[in-house]
Amino acid sequence: MSRPALTLHLATPRGFCAGVDRAIQIVERAIELYGAPVYVRHEIVHNKHVVDRLKDLGAVFVKDLDQCPPDRPVVFSAHGVPKSVPADATQRKMFFLDATCPLVSKVHVEAERHHASGREIILIGHAGHPEVIGTMGQLPDGVVKLIETAEDARAFVPVDATNLAFVTQTTLSVDDTSEIVGILQQRFPQIAVPHKEDICYATTNRQDAVKQVAQDCDLFLVIGSKKSSNSQRLVEVALRGGAKVAHLIDDASEVDWTWFEGVATMGLSAGASAPENLITDLIEAIRQRFDVTMTENDGVRETVTFKLPRVLTEATA
Structure with missing residues (x-):
């Protein structure tokens, strides 16, 4: 058949x-x-x-x-x-x-710099996420105020509206964060902004790629952990980008093949913590069931690398 x-x-x-x-x-x-x-x-x-x-x-x-x-x-x-x-x-x-x-460490440094300047600091992020806990923990308890939603941004009451700064979690939705930042800047025109975007290049690039391919997809799958903020955001971006249905899965074993009923076009991505072999394994499982025509968007080719701690490189040398 x-x-x-x-x-x-x-x-x-x-x-x-x-x-x-x-x-x-x-x-x-x-x-x-x-x-x-x-x-x-x-x-x-x-x-x-x-x-x-x-x-x-x-x-x-x-x-x-x-x-x-x-x-x-x-x-x-x-x-x-x-x-x-x-x-x-x-x-x-x-x-x-x-x-x-290192891009999370950059946010830590920004928060400390604002605190040293006497500014009240807002962190845009998700409560309980390890990155948020780490960033808030760079400064004394109560110094960093967490804002999670646009509603939080509208309700926030600063100590001094003229002496504010914000930083963000690096793995947020670009669109959601832009809305929150817009509200804060409208309410507090003097708020200090990051010298460079806090949402990391990898988060932005992956969300942009999903936007490029999600339109008109009957189904979109993202490989990544349920704990992974950036992976969860990719599912949201796919739905906003036009995918009719989107799911987050750890690997091919979590696919419910009934999802594919009536599906002619699908999209596929993976969060920043997901190994490439999980993608190739899923594609192989799909090929076993479908006559697949595969396309790939012309996305950003990432060349960023970060150095290892000196103690490891010197010991190796």
Whole structure:
């Protein structure tokens, strides 16, 4: 029997970003240099496949420094940590490696600069996300005010409307954040803005790519963790971009093939923490069921790389 025809629009860029790649390399290199186990505080990135592979190599993932023996290396996740965490590790004389994405660290520096200038600081982000916890934890409790929605922005009452600044989580929806920023700037014209966009290049590029291919898609699939903010945003962007239905899945095993009933055109992308092999595995599963014609948008070709901590590169040399 002939297989039904399906046009698959593959979004480019997709998958790993430079910050995720750097964080994974830090864990891998630490295991190579210092042997197993290497402890990692929280998930290094939000993807169970990445975490499971690193576990197999010798990484041990923990929630708290109390679970780490003092004589083994510990790595802090790509999302960043409150200042109290490295301070605690230093007090315990632990050897630690900070895998915080440099673009998240940039937001930390901005927040500290605004605080040093005496400004009241707004953080646009999602409560409870590790990156938000880390950013708010760069400064004393209560200094950073969190705004999650446009409604929050309209209701916010500052101490001094002439002495405000905002920073943002790096993995937000570009469109949603623009709306919130617009409200804040309309209400508080003197609010200090980031020197350069806080939403990272990888988040922006992946959302732009999804917008390019989502129009008229009967179905759009995004590979990524339910915990991953940037992956969740890609689903939202696909729906806004014209996809009739969109789903977030960890891998091909989570596909409900009834989703494909009546589907002639679909889109496919992956969040910044999702390995490329998950995409290729899903495409193969689709090809087994459909006569696939695949297209790929002419998206941004990313060349960004971030250096590893000097202690790892010097030890390797």
